[in-house]
Amino acid sequence: MIGDEYLRYAKRGRGLDHDWFSYQPPAMRPRLRWPASTQVALWITVPLEVFPLSGSNAPFRPTGALDRPYPDFWGYAARDYGLRVGIFRLLKALDRYGICATAAVNAEVARRAPDLIKSLLMRDWEIMGSGINMATLHHGGLDKADEAQQISQALDVLRPMCGDIVGWHSPGHSQSAHTMELLAGQGIRYVADWVNDDLPYDFHTANGDVVAMPLSYELADRTVLLEHDRTIDEYTAMVTAAARRFQLEASNEARILSISVSPWIIGYPHRIAAFEQLLEDLVMDGRVWIARGRDIFQSYQSQMSKSDSVAEA
């Protein structure tokens, strides 16, 4: 039998059950406008990841991580394909449509492939911090000091190569209760882990506010194409449906079509043509404001009348 304490509800009351941010449906917030003629931003995030062969998937397996017994050479190699081949195919596609994306970079990738990072920076891409590798997770079981170390270790690799880093995406959208505070303490200004909104919002921490930015999980290629086993045509139909919906809603307020596409998933020869067609349809006739995470963050900050918006890199 369960104890009576299971029927006590300590946080039951007005608002959410934490103090990190308040409940605000988009329609109840000040209206945001993008600095563009269209009010749908297209924000593409490209994760650049290393899935260590020796990774344990503890305390949980992030979506897309290795799932065969050690040593999973097959799984490792399939993901490494993205850094060797897929990324260049994806770059060609994005270049063709003039799209500057945001790369969410594991520090281990930057260490292994500094030239790749350089070529992204030359294209004016944004580099967002994304932990050390895909087996070094941020989660509730971590000691706070160890997690702070984990974050600074990642940023210490990226910052000398990339200059200022203002954005962050934790591997597997996973955080501890301290991650946001620690990131704010290390100069991170926006974080794309929480998937509860279509727009940016303020997230309060002991080290000041950070901005939570939307990065869709339901429309990530790894969710749709891998986890849910859909075809590329079904995937592009879903993104197109989201774009169509946002175009409708954007007559009232700004929206962000935020999708993450992985070089080791979308970068295969059998998928890339459909993805190129999707890009062509999305950017046609200037329907979207092509933006990097920091562009959206900056526009949000300036509209929220924050004095400390980021200087353009």
Added chain:
Amino acid sequence: MLREPSRYPHVPYPSRPRLVWPNGARIAVWVVPNIEFYELDPPTGPVRPAWLRPTPDVLGYSLRDYGNRAGIWRIFEALDRHGIRASVSLNAAVCEHLPEIVQACLDRDWELFAHGIYNTRWIYGMSPNQVREVIKDSVETIRAFSGKPVRGWLSPAVSSTEDFFDLLPEFGIDYTIDMVHDDQPTPICVKSGRLISIPYSSETNDIRVMGMRGYSPADWAKMLKAAFDRLHEEGEESGTVFCIPLHPYIVGQPHRIAALEDVLGHIKSRDGVWFATGSEIADCYYETFYAAAMSTAGSVRS
């Protein structure tokens, strides 16, 4: 442990009295959004932890929070456009945490029925008095907010105990949707008072089809339309019930909401459809068909 639920007798479909819905309608259609609150740090549940990842499960929590911040408002708009009133399966604590949402349901004259306190508190391993406390709290919290009786029940995460259904009528619950054994309402056997089951669906539920199995929105819409078409056809012989179970964090995503509109438009274009709430279906069934069903069935529990 029980070998079977023993809550309804075996009454094969062809041997039942004919059901006809009001105004000769052949199919009752009801829309059931589940409006839920998942706690960030609930106590560990009696059968498994509430979350898959260590607390805080940011992905799991925030995905569900999307439903309350963004998704539900798209569902309001879609149902408003089609002039359809929903019946809400409501975690009672939403009345306290997010009254804006519950008020928006009342503004539309939607029905509110009980769905436990939180979706992270399950009715497993509870004594009858603990179960009573949960049912009473759920019903009274919602009634205090709406000023209307709470007549339906769906358990959070469809959790239950062996004697759970016997306790529902004590608190004025007239119908449950916890069982999916039929395409028509059926009496549910209880120790005292009366209770019926109204068809819900696990098969076409957005959370099962799109959330867990990852079907495309287009395929989900196709499933729902196929199910509706068949039940509509069969309703000529004897009235059927078609339920559209929804979760704002699933169907309220920007890439999925058009699929719901597609389904609603399809149903709206047909004749012989009775758009009803759970209580309206229950009232019609109790008034017209319940006595006959009880006498045909006898009692399953001797």
